[in-house]
Amino acid sequence: xxxxxxxxxxxxxxxxxxxxxxxxxxxxxxxxxxxxxxxxxxxxxxxxxxxxxxxxxxxxxxxxxxxxxxxxxxxxxxxxxxxxxxxxxxxxxxxxxx
Numbered sequence: 867x868x869x870x871x872x873x874x875x876x877x878x879x880x881x882x883x884x885x886x887x888x889x890x891x892x893x894x895x896x897x898x899x900x901x902x903x904x905x906x907x908x909x910x911x912x913x914x915x916x917x918x919x920x921x922x923x924x925x926x927x928x929x930x931x932x933x934x935x936x937x938x939x940x941x942x943x944x945x946x947x948x949x950x951x952x953x954x955x956x957x958x959x960x961x962x963x964x
Contacts, residue, residue, distance in 0.1 A: 876925045877939045881947050883921065887914035889951070 890911035
């Protein structure tokens with residue numbers, strides 16, 4: 867199944883939302899001045915994670931239940947964007963093990 871723009875948009879949006887939620891959770895966990903209930907970052911991450919099942923459902927409908935292809939697109943883009951964010955935004959050094 868060839869990748870069209872709609873599929874690419876959905877995968878990019880899903881991975882972007884997941885990465886944003888993970889980033890906000892990490893930021894919230896590293897903030898020692900507030901507890902979890904006082905953290906806006908935690909609340910935003912929670913809302914993003916609540917939205918994920920609805921978005922994934924629509925993505926699978928778009929992919930016509932081709933789970934293997936949909937999962938492959940998701941995982942590859944997740945790895946590439948995750949590594950890029952870790953390297954360039956979070957300034958973490960990546961090794962072959964990571």
